[in-house]
Amino acid sequence: MSRSPVSSIRNLGPAMDAACARAGIQSAEDLRALGPDAAYARLIASGTAPHFIGYYALVMGLQGRPWNDCRGEEKTALRKRFDAIKAASSPNPRSELETILDQIGVIAPKEKAARPSARRS
Template identity: 50%
Template sequence: MIQASDLTSITNIGPATAKALIGAGVPDVATLRALGAHEAYRALVLAGEKPHFIGYYVLQMALQGRPWNDCRGAEKAALRERFDALIADCRRSALPDDIPHSLAEALDRIGLARR
């Protein structure tokens, strides 16, 4: 059973997000602030949460004490780039070491590399 947490004391973090964060090893506000939104979101994804850009920037806004929909323009574009890089990194790190990380490596492994 998930224990109660002070995570919901932060604007934009409701019970479902708090439960997911606790399940990902982020049990409280102090841990969330120490990790930061980016690394806390990494923990969520690696724990099996489905990646979603809105959830990523809502967490960013929450830790800044801003409304979730306050993210716009260049700031939102920059966060999108960070989100995309984070998700790509999570997907790479989730692959077993013996699985190739590119099509060229895969083709080489089965003997179909370009000559």
């Protein structure tokens, strides 16, 4: 049985072929069988930086639709799915307190120590 490259799916190109190969997704058939959410979680776990447009281009492509067809409530719902995948895939998820401190602009101690202005000569 002949297997199609990932890039045979609408919106996906050679870069997605390579990213999927790193994630153990060897063909368009494998990608379709996994579905967009599980596949994207595997991409993140294998080192692909999460990017919302890449995620919804994948979702739209698996539906046979152009990437820029995603709008309105559908795009909002996909953003929630993407954020959940990204949060679940994070190797060091932040605590609720750290998330709130980040939202109000407080810098975590380890990040502050890494800034040049925080170092002592």
